[in-house]
Amino acid sequence: MAIFLMLLLLLVSTVSGDEKAFVGVNIGTDLSDVPSPTQVVAFLKSQNVRHVRLYDADRAMLLALANTGIQVIVSVPNELLLGIGQSNASAANWVARNVIAHVPATNITAIAVGSEVLTTLPNAAPVLVSALKFIHSALVASNLDSQIKVSTPHSSSIILDSFPPSQAFFNRSWDPVMVPLLQFLQSTRSYLMLNVYPYYDYMQSDGVIPLDYALFRSLPPNKEAVDANTLLHYTNVFDAIVDAAYFSMSYLNITNVPIVVTESGWPSKGDSSEPDATVENANTYNSNLIKHVINNTGTPKHPGIVVSTYIYELYNEDLRPGPASEQNWGLFDANGVPVYTLHLTGAGTVFANDTTNQTFCVAKVGADPNMLQAALDWACGPGKVNCSPLLQGQPCYEPNNVVSHSTYAFNAYFQRMGKSIGTCDFKGVATISSTDPSHGSCVFLGSFRKNGTITNDTSLVPSSNNTSSGCTPQYFYVSDSLTTSVIIGACVFLFTAVFL
Numbered sequence: 001m002a003i004f005l006m007l008l009l010l011l012v013s014t015v016s017g018d019e020k021a022f023v024g025v026n027i028g029t030d031l032s033d034v035p036s037p038t039q040v041v042a043f044l045k046s047q048n049v050r051h052v053r054l055y056d057a058d059r060a061m062l063l064a065l066a067n068t069g070i071q072v073i074v075s076v077p078n079e080l081l082l083g084i085g086q087s088n089a090s091a092a093n094w095v096a097r098n099v100i101a102h103v104p105a106t107n108i109t110a111i112a113v114g115s116e117v118l119t120t121l122p123n124a125a126p127v128l129v130s131a132l133k134f135i136h137s138a139l140v141a142s143n144l145d146s147q148i149k150v151s152t153p154h155s156s157s158i159i160l161d162s163f164p165p166s167q168a169f170f171n172r173s174w175d176p177v178m179v180p181l182l183q184f185l186q187s188t189r190s191y192l193m194l195n196v197y198p199y200y201d202y203m204q205s206d207g208v209i210p211l212d213y214a215l216f217r218s219l220p221p222n223k224e225a226v227d228a229n230t231l232l233h234y235t236n237v238f239d240a241i242v243d244a245a246y247f248s249m250s251y252l253n254i255t256n257v258p259i260v261v262t263e264s265g266w267p268s269k270g271d272s273s274e275p276d277a278t279v280e281n282a283n284t285y286n287s288n289l290i291k292h293v294i295n296n297t298g299t300p301k302h303p304g305i306v307v308s309t310y311i312y313e314l315y316n317e318d319l320r321p322g323p324a325s326e327q328n329w330g331l332f333d334a335n336g337v338p339v340y341t342l343h344l345t346g347a348g349t350v351f352a353n354d355t356t357n358q359t360f361c362v363a364k365v366g367a368d369p370n371m372l373q374a375a376l377d378w379a380c381g382p383g384k385v386n387c388s389p390l391l392q393g394q395p396c397y398e399p400n401n402v403v404s405h406s407t408y409a410f411n412a413y414f415q416r417m418g419k420s421i422g423t424c425d426f427k428g429v430a431t432i433s434s435t436d437p438s439h440g441s442c443v444f445l446g447s448f449r450k451n452g453t454i455t456n457d458t459s460l461v462p463s464s465n466n467t468s469s470g471c472t473p474q475y476f477y478v479s480d481s482l483t484t485s486v487i488i489g490a491c492v493f494l495f496t497a498v499f500l
Contacts, residue, residue, distance in 0.1 A: 021306030023293050024051030024071075026263060029058075030317035031334045037064035039417065043336050044070060046418030053112065053262060053310050057098035066105035073262075073310075074098060075112040076135070078121050084113075084134060085127025091134030092141070100142055108148055111135055112193060112262065116155040118174050128152060129180045136188060151185060153193040153262040156201075159244050164227035165234070165301065168244035169251050182254040194245055195263040195312075198237035198285070202276070213237055215266075215281060216288030232300035238264065238289065243301040258305075264289060265312035267325035268339050277325045283340045286311060286331070290342070335416050337445070360446055361414030361424035362407045364431045372406045375426040379409035385416070389442070396442035406430075407437055408444065415445040 053073040202214040266285035270277025316330035380387035417423040
């Protein structure tokens with residue numbers, strides 16, 4: 001059975017002690033139409049996302065995450081690293097503003113200090129360990145050090161000669177940083193944060209790495225990679241990189257620091273030089289990665305020890321510079337529409353909607369037409385639903401009545417908000433239905449086409465730019481029979497009630 005791609009964040013069995021393995025998700029914000037923090041959190045809750053990593057410590061997002069129980073990694077951006085790494089007071093102020101002000105209501109469990117500093121901001125490397133120590137000292141002063149870990153994400157490229165894993169080692173030029181950093185992680189019982197991208201290893205291998213090996217696809221025994229020193233068999237690139245990190249730490253006499261993969265994924269689209277950035281490959285990689293993690297597979301070096309992993313990423317970030325793949329790592333677009341459908345058969349208990357249980361938001365039978373009209377106006381205005389498919393000549397214009405049009409708008413908002421509780425009410429004139437309201441060429445958001453793929457038409461994507469004047473178009477019906485509709489490009493100032 002094909003499961004919606006949003007079914008990826010699952011609690012699973014313990015790694016050791018009371019720790020639980022999980023799959024989390026990164027939330028980037030380089031989008032042209034960024035959902036509000038409240039909308040993001042409502043979507044996370046509707047999909048049972050329990051672990052997120054933020055690339056900053058945005059106050060509005062942290063407030064929205066309060067009292068949800070969602071476990072959060074906050075980040076010190078690279079541009080702040082030099083200041084914090086040279087000043088204990090700056091670190092204490094950062095912790096006070098971005099952590100102490102939000103706990104315990106917001107469940108902050110870790111602080112990522114910088115991101116891939118050694119490979120992207122090497123001039124800050126000399127103060128990296130100091131920054132971690134200063135941040136940790138501020139947590140100690142507030143008695144938060146036992147519940148909030150401090151670490152820094154590394155690119156896997158700091159590992160040289162990653163195969164065979166048993167001969168891998170960190171770039172020796174970074175030993176003056178890596179040795180004290182690992183000793184810090186060991187002494188504070190933290191973990192090594194590692195970004196693992198088999199996509200890049202595959203792309204840069206000049207054909208040496210088979211695509212199936214990068215995508216976790218099943219390989220015959222004679223095609224598996226074997227470490228001649230340990231005789232361990234590797235069936236995928238992900239495990240080989242993680243074990244290479246374990247071996248690299250052991251060569252520096254660090255053997256008890258666990259690994260959390262803070263980023264991993266596969267792009268669903270690329271330019272002409274990225275032929276393997278496809279929806280099919282992204283689906284295959286992320287589906288297999290999720291199953292690999294939650295099935296307690298572990299790695300050949302540490303079987304049964306699950307490496308908790310954060311998928312990169314929640315949303316496609318259309319403003320990211322670089323090749324086309326940079327804008328297409330997301331599981332969803334900014335409106336919560338899945339980029340593709342993950343296949344998680346046999347992956348254990350899942351917590352969101354699957355393809356056998358589609359639900360829609362529709363106008364309630366017998367609802368007052370005036371209330372329907374007011375709710376329709378709200379959905380197409382402040383609710384930011386793109387109602388252009390309801391215009392004359394467009395696929396959802398017919399049947400031309402307030403019941404049909406409001407059903408379209410209600411459902412678009414409901415799906416956009418991840419079907420979260422309370423988003424299909426509209427002052428009592430809407431209700432949830434399991435019957436697909438699509439008709440003819442009008443395919444409703446959340447519906448499945450005949451080929452089984454989820455609706456992802458740009459005509460169904462809500463937009464905040466509905467008119468060139470900046471005013472919200474109002475949809476209303478002027479005949480007694482409610483069969484004639486017109487649209488006025490005028491500003492509407494009467495939306496004082498929220499129709500939810």
